[in-house]
Amino acid sequence: MPQLTLPDVRFHASYLDAVREFTDAGQDPAVLESGQLGLYEKAWREPAGFAAYVDMLRAETERPxxxxxxxxxxxxxxxxxxxxxxxxxxxxxxxxxxxxxxHIGYVVRLGARRRGHATAMLAAALPVCRQLGIDRALVTCDATNTASRKVIEANGGEFEDRRGIKLRYWIRTGN
Incomplete structure (x- = not known):
């Protein structure tokens, strides 16, 4: 059964497969990294480089x-x-x-889309938000991203407004 977990080196080969899926489809795999893909991309192929990348992701709870x-x-x-x-x-x-x-950004690898993973990911993240002291989480998506809008709404997202190309929703993280 799928679950949220901290980044770990044991997913090295599968992570690289996901990057290849985006590249092969002509899409930017930077969405998998939630930021600057070039920072570690060249080193990822080697276990030590991927381990450094994983360590950096895990450290961002304290050091962005x-x-x-x-x-x-x-x-x-x-x-x-x-x-x-x-x-x-x-x-x-x-x-x-x-x-x-x-507050929350998410992406599902191309080969795993349309199976309910994004909805489950967001649902599993809400208790984590609550533990971090976030009572209401802001989640945004592009106005043209119907799939993401449905994910947010399926998790109780309450539409607030549209700002430019972004739709803004608030989701309560607990009772």
Whole structure:
């Protein structure tokens, strides 16, 4: 059964497969990293480089990789040794995140889409948000992303407004 877990080196081969899926489809695999793909991309093929990348992701709960970023919890959605997607929970909102980014960002690898993984990932993230002291999580999506809109609404997302190309929803994280 798929579950959220901390990034781990045991998913190295499967993570690289997910990157290849995006590349082969002509899409930017940077969405898997939730940020600067070039930072570790070349080193990923080697176990030591991938381990450094995993360590950096895990450390972001205390030390964001960029000074203008907030602490965030990075989680991977996996089944056995298969990487299915990633989810990031930003611990607080900057003015930019309040406007466009939100507390939670997620992506499912191309080969695992349309199976309910994104809905399950977001549902599993809400108790983690609650533990971080986030009572209501802001989740945004592009206005043209019908699939993500449905994921957010299936998890209780209450539409607030549209700002530019982004739809903004609030989700209660607990009772």
């Amino acid at each position: 990789r960029r000074p203008d970023w907030v602490p965030m919890t990075n989680l991977w959605y996996v089944e056995d040794d298969t990487f299915l997607g990633r989810l990031s929970i930003r611990h607080r909102l900057t003015p930019y995140l309040l406007e466009l980014g939100g």
